Amino acid sequence: MSTVSLSAATRTVPAPRSPWRDWLALSLLMFPVLLVAVDNTALTFALPAIARSLDATGVQLLWIVDAYPLVLAGLLVAMGSLGDRFGRRRLLFVGSTGFALVSAVTAFAPTAEWLIAGRAGLGFFGAMLMPSTLSLIRNIFPEPNRRRLAVAIWAAGFSGGAALGPIFGGWLVEHLWWGAVLLVAVPIILPLLVLGPALIPESRDPNPGRVDAPSIVLSLLAMVPAVYGIKILATDGVAPEPLAALGIGLLMGYAFVRRQRRLAASASSAPLLDLSLFGNPVFGTAITANVLALFSYNGFILFLAQHLQLLEGQSPSESGMAMIPALVATVVAGLLVVPLVRKVRPGFVVAGGLLLSATGYGLVAFGDHGAGPGVLLAALLVLCLGVGAAETISNDLILGAAPAAKSGAASAISETGYEVGSLLGTAILGSILTASYQRNLQLPAGVAGTAPAEAAAQAGETLAGAAELAHALPAPLAEAVMASARAAFDSGVHITAAIALVLMAGTAVLAAVVLRKVPTAN
Numbered sequence: 093m094s095t096v097s098l099s100a101a102t103r104t105v106p107a108p109r110s111p112w113r114d115w116l117a118l119s120l121l122m123f124p125v126l127l128v129a130v131d132n133t134a135l136t137f138a139l140p141a142i143a144r145s146l147d148a149t150g151v152q153l154l155w156i157v158d159a160y161p162l163v164l165a166g167l168l169v170a171m172g173s174l175g176d177r178f179g180r181r182r183l184l185f186v187g188s189t190g191f192a193l194v195s196a197v198t199a200f201a202p203t204a205e206w207l208i209a210g211r212a213g214l215g216f217f218g219a220m221l222m223p224s225t226l227s228l229i230r231n232i233f234p235e236p237n238r239r240r241l242a243v244a245i246w247a248a249g250f251s252g253g254a255a256l257g258p259i260f261g262g263w264l265v266e267h268l269w270w271g272a273v274l275l276v277a278v279p280i281i282l283p284l285l286v287l288g289p290a291l292i293p294e295s296r297d298p299n300p301g302r303v304d305a306p307s308i309v310l311s312l313l314a315m316v317p318a319v320y321g322i323k324i325l326a327t328d329g330v331a332p333e334p335l336a337a338l339g340i341g342l343l344m345g346y347a348f349v350r351r352q353r354r355l356a357a358s359a360s361s362a363p364l365l366d367l368s369l370f371g372n373p374v375f376g377t378a379i380t381a382n383v384l385a386l387f388s389y390n391g392f393i394l395f396l397a398q399h400l401q402l403l404e405g406q407s408p409s410e411s412g413m414a415m416i417p418a419l420v421a422t423v424v425a426g427l428l429v430v431p432l433v434r435k436v437r438p439g440f441v442v443a444g445g446l447l448l449s450a451t452g453y454g455l456v457a458f459g460d461h462g463a464g465p466g467v468l469l470a471a472l473l474v475l476c477l478g479v480g481a482a483e484t485i486s487n488d489l490i491l492g493a494a495p496a497a498k499s500g501a502a503s504a505i506s507e508t509g510y511e512v513g514s515l516l517g518t519a520i521l522g523s524i525l526t527a528s529y530q531r532n533l534q535l536p537a538g539v540a541g542t543a544p545a546e547a548a549a550q551a552g553e554t555l556a557g558a559a560e561l562a563h564a565l566p567a568p569l570a571e572a573v574m575a576s577a578r579a580a581f582d583s584g585v586h587i588t589a590a591i592a593l594v595l596m597a598g599t600a601v602l603a604a605v606v607l608r609k610v611p612t613a614n
Contacts, residue, residue, distance in 0.1 A: 114232050117292045118242050121228060122249045123284045124188055124221040127277055129253025130260060138270040145270060148204040155208045158323060163215025165511045166316040170308040172223035172504020173364045176297040180224045180231070185288065187220025192281045199271035210274075226503035230491045231295040241430045243488045248423040251480065297498065304355060307364035310348040315508070317341035322515045325523060366498055369505070377606040378489035379509050381442050384599045385482045386513030388449045388592055391521030392456075392475055395585050396468055402559045403578055404465050414469060418476040425480030433485060439607025442485050443600040448478025450596035456589035461582050482603075489610065521588050528584030529555065529577075536572040555581050 139153055148156065175183040191214060198210025229246060233239035264272040318341025324334035352363040370376050393415075400411035429441050452475030459467040487506055494502035533552055542565060550557030551573065558577035562570040 111238075113291060114238075117232055117288075118229065118245060120284050120288050120291060121184075121225045122245070123280055124184065124191075125225055125246060125249045126253040127191065127280045128218055128221055129250045130276075130280075135273055138264075138273045141270040142204075142207065146201070146204045146207065148207075152204040152208065156204065156211055158320070159208050159211040160215040160218065161323075161511065162316050162319055163212050164219050165319045165508065166312040167216060167219035168223060168504045168508045168511070169311045169315070169365055169501070170504075171219040172227070172501045172507070174303065175220070175224050175227060176498060176501055177303060179294050179296045180227050181288070181292050181294040183220045184224035184228065184292075185285065187217045187224065188281045188284055190217035191221065192278045192285075195274045195277035199273075199275040201271070222507045223504040226487070226491065226506065228292060228295065230494075230503070232293065236488075236492060237430075237434070239491065240433065240485075240488045241427075243491065244426045244430050244484045247426045247480070247484050247487060251419060251422045251426070302362065304351075304362070304364050307348065307351055307355070310344055310351060311364065314341050314345035314348050318345070319511070319515060322512075322519045325519050330523075365501055365505075369494055369498065369502060372493050373606050374489055374610060375493040375502070377603060378442070378486040378493065379505060381446060381482055381486040381599060381603050382490065382506060383509040383513035383516070384596065385446065385449065385479045385486065386510055387517035387520075388453065388475060388596055389479045390514045390517035391588070391592060392452070392472060392517075394518050394522050395525055395581075395588065396472060398555050398581070399461065399468060399585070400465055402555050403574075403581070414465065415472065418469065418472040421473050422476040422480035422483075425477045426484040429481045429484055434612055437608060437612055438485050438489060438610045439603055442482050442489070442607060443604035445478040445480070445482030445485070446596050446600035446603060448481065449475045450478075450593050450600060452476075452478065453589045453593040453596060457586055457593055461585065489607070521592060524591060525581075525584040525588045526554065528587050529580045532583045533558070533580035534576055536569060536576065538569050538572075542566075542569060551577070 135157065139156070142148055142156065143153055146152075171183065171187075194210055194213040194217060198207060198214070201207040201210055226243075226246065229239065229242045233242045260276075264276065317337040321334040321337030321341060324331070324337070348365075349367065352365050352367050355363040356367065370379075396415070397411055400406045400414060406414065425445070429445075433441050452471040452473075455467060455471035455474065459471065461467060490502055490506045530552060535548060535551060547557075547561045547564065551561040555577055558573055562573045562577075565573060
């Protein structure tokens with residue numbers, strides 16, 4: 093049986109390890125991956141129960157959802173760098189323990205304020221998990237082919253958890269209570285905490301430098317306002333508040349970059365984030381592909397969920413079930429491209445995945461949406477095949493392009509790209525869709541004398557508002573309202589899909605050109 097040996101520079105336990113121990117270590121790393129993926133999506137189905145149980149206001153419900161990703165996004169870069177300095181396994185165990193404890197306490201939250209604080213705490217500890225798992229994979233599997241398969245399994249676990257989240261969360265809320273969605277973190281994380289110390293090797297940067305506290309503060313002040321601004325733009329449209337938040341985030345980001353460059357030039361200090369990573373074209377292009385793959389996926393889900401629930405009349409759980417085949421395709425594609433890159437250059441595989449995403453949007457842009465959800469679900473299947481292929485290989489290229497000592501920082505950048513891509517897909521494509529809907533909607537003349545002006549105004553803002561208005565109208569007028577709303581929404585979907593098609597195709601060309609010299613796997 094062959095063995096794998098890593099240098100003391102990247103692993104504190106230099107003794108050779110049997111391959112089976114490495115794969116067991118990977119299986120344990122999947123528990124926090126599944127935990128984060130399920131937690132990201134399961135809580136959505138608990139919101140109605142939370143609102144009833146805690147008497148939460150609309151603003152409080154918004155913060156219950158947003159507190160977690162805001163803190164998570166703000167701390168990913170800092171936590172990835174801290175893992176490089178103090179030990180990635182140590183940070184993973186601290187994050188896992190904290191996540192489980194905060195989940196257990198938050199599950200019994202007596203007030204909405206308590207729950208919001210708990211969600212923020214989960215974001216703090218959650219920021220320690222994903223960069224740690226991916227950077228540990230980089231050091232456990234130094235051989236490229238084995239690492240690529242490990243990354244594919246990691247990505248499959250995340251996609252699978254995201255698919256299970258709504259179904260799992262809905263079942264828990266229906267049969268137990270909303271707190272079970274949070275409490276389930278405890279049994280999920282226990283195997284890692286019990287077996288991890290014996291099977292997962294520690295690794296860290298051998299020359300980490302001291303921690304620069306101002307850089308951590310600046311990274312937080314850059315990411316939190318920027319993410320908040322993007323989320324508000326996606327939900328409420330252009331307004332002074334989100335634009336100001338974006339401006340503050342960009343200003344703090346500029347200050348962060350300047351400080352990292354100054355620290356890099358100093359002999360006595362080390363930057364929190366090594367900006368020289370972005371000087372590697374493979375690293376930068378893989379990050380771009382990573383961001384835009386998630387951009388395309390989340391933008392698509394945004395309008396597909398509305399179409400299935402508001403135009404096709406499906407329940408949230410029914411629409412979630414309808415998407416499962418496509419999400420399974422994401423997992424399958426991610427695993428199938430691992431042997432493919434032994435014959436085809438990785439850059440062309442990434443480009444091919446992005447072209448599949450473009451093809452999915454092409455089916456939407458030029459397809460007929462009025463004959464049921466079949467065209468949109470087929471397009472989602474094609475898009476997910478592309479996302480699965482592009483995400484797996486781009487993540488592997490990110491890890492392979494970064495030095496092993498900086499794998500924590502590289503993983504954190506990849507995870508930050510995931511968050512930003514998801515938000516931008518919702519914000520940009522969602523804003524275009526909403527603007528087009530509002531511009532093209534023409535309510536029937538009879539609505540003005542039948543429905544309240546406020547209800548008609550809400551119908552002019554969103555498809556959900558039109559559906560609410562239709563429920564309160566007589567059958568013939570309700571049908572006319574929904575027909576008009578469908579036409580306006582579909583016109584917006586065609587425009588949005590055409591824009592995404594051009595963006596994905598352009599990114600595919602970029603990946604093929606810049607990454608064309610990356611060799612096939614041996």
